Amino acid sequence: MDPLLEILFRPVDGGVTAPRGFRAGAVAAGLKKGGRADVAVLAAETAVPAAAVFTTNLVAAAPVVVSREHIAAGRCRAVAVNAGNANACTGAQGLVDARAMASATARALGCAPGEVIVSSTGVIGVPLPVALVTSGIEAAATALSADGGSSAAEAIMTTDTFAKEIAVTLELGGRTYTVGGMAKGSGMIQPNMATMLAFVTTDAPLTPEACDAVLRAAVDRTFNRISIDSDTSTNDMCLLMASGAAGGEPIGASGPAFEAIAAAVHHVCGELARLIVRDGEGASKFIEVVVRGAESEADATRAAFAIANSPLFKTAVFGGDANWGRVAMAVGKSGARVDPDRLEIVFAGIPTCVNGTALLFDEQAAAAALAQRDIVVLVDLHLGAGTSTVWTCDLTYDYVRINGDYRS
């Protein structure tokens, strides 16, 4: 994406309902404690062009299996989401329950079940309390509102400490298009794995093919470039729906209008992805790992993830230690082509290593730089033009506490 495009985006309120043609509703169906909202429905006026990407985990949750079938048509009327139960490792009954969620939504909206995407997040291996969820869906579908985006963003949270939503507008050929999004990050009702869900809407008249192209390109460099703890959920899902309510000619999978909308979707996905990292379990630091000079983008990504997922690197950042030796170690084990004698590492703005050899640096200045909330670690392999950025957080006592607590 051309970064200059970003200056064309104007932030607006409303999240997923900021684009015209979308309404959302949320209710407390009784899955979360304390009467908090836990079921949300996001709906367009008709079945609109849509695309989705799903977890690559082979142990995929039932809603992922069902939604993969439903999105194949390239259109979707609505998505129904519950928090508090992942409906994963639930066998044949799990599939029955996921289909019941789609049917309940379809009945409430007057559409076909195959036009509904379903999504669940929460504890694994516990049967879905499907009666609670379908009652919740009916209530949420009744409560649909053109300013319901924020309440939906809250309903899909588990132990996220804040709701994650964003929307931007852009002017294009005399029209104003809007892209909105919401996401949830790493958290749990009971200690269980992080689950990433993201829903992006636009009123641009994208074709189904354009939706798919836009979404895959954006996810590849945003949600697929973050890591809290290297674990891949059974429930991950990112959905894009394009209502076309802003009007104009259909936008296919190429051309200037496509590029502009793609940039806006990329921007929205990137912001949501970074919000997920900022709210990572136990995180005290937000870390941007930039690898450049790699032989390819794939190599740069490999090296960046090796750093971002190294427990030794993550604990060093937590400890405020510019321990660049651990960065060198991670790059060396990553599988990327590396010439140790060309390695350059700039740790939180402090040059620590050139040509694979230590530089003397002011430890006090390093400690001050590492006291910041946001840390950038830059690695230059000096081998080629491959570049990649990955976002992660530190590994803290709180991460161990949150995930080591007993489920009860």
Added chain:
Amino acid sequence: MDPLLEILFRPVDGGVTAPRGFRAGAVAAGLKKGGRADVAVLAAETAVPAAAVFTTNLVAAAPVVVSREHIAAGRCRAVAVNAGNANACTGAQGLVDARAMASATARALGCAPGEVIVSSTGVIGVPLPVALVTSGIEAAATALSADGGSSAAEAIMTTDTFAKEIAVTLELGGRTYTVGGMAKGSGMIQPNMATMLAFVTTDAPLTPEACDAVLRAAVDRTFNRISIDSDTSTNDMCLLMASGAAGGEPIGASGPAFEAIAAAVHHVCGELARLIVRDGEGASKFIEVVVRGAESEADATRAAFAIANSPLFKTAVFGGDANWGRVAMAVGKSGARVDPDRLEIVFAGIPTCVNGTALLFDEQAAAAALAQRDIVVLVDLHLGAGTSTVWTCDLTYDYVRINGDYRS
């Protein structure tokens, strides 16, 4: 390895100097604080058949680079080790210093520098205090003793909480052969990456080819099947030296004598590898992950490592939680072929999942099982005959503390 062979092994004292034809010496050269021994020399009477495997990290330390050259001849007279400084990311001077270690050892023993393996462990990116190290080598070479194994095992420790050594004998064709070994595990002088070093000796008359075959087979299923925190050091090294001092015909790379010695070396490497895991940084639990029913051994190993390296799994074990959903998640993301509907998981002896679906289990019994120091997690993929075992430890507050502490 045929497990029945293990009953033929008799444990003996003496570690690496238990086999005839080896002497070791250790001194405090001033690299560690508090006057603790930090330089060791292990020597045979002449250059004997030997083999070594080294870290696959492309950012390899200087002693790894030099030792790779020297072991190519298939023979080695001695190994010189220092703890307290890894001589990694030290550029051209690091290579000069590593060669100086070999030369000092060669001078003291009256052999060629190319017959000496050198090895370092400790902080990365700090120039080796080479004068201290070579003086230490000279003193250690003067102090060589046939019962110096234990002092060498202590000298190579960094923050290991106990020295790791073992030796066993076996009777073969009327002769007694001995295999001994020592290793160091995850620790540091100053917070830095774990470094695994292991040295194995035998008085069996292995040829260089047999040494190589024996060592690679043993390491592949012992040291290469452990993980403390998924990070691969720049300095890892495992060396096997065969003095032949027990006499008998040379033992080549096949036949019953080869198999018996190979089993003994496998046993010694396995015990050392498991001792490293027991002494993992911050570890409170020793975890054996067994995956069976995989399509291949490679797939089984992939799945086992995905479990062993999952921070969510490791924190769950720390918290005493039979959170089998995280095991299912890890298997699903591992890259191994998995049919979710066949997945079976037995967590600390408690059946928790069959056919990919939750079993009801007694949470109190599970809590009691997980209170044990040693935990076995068994996964059956029910797809084939591939089996693999990986050993790991839990992820604890102490891991974060040890690695988050500032280096100073």
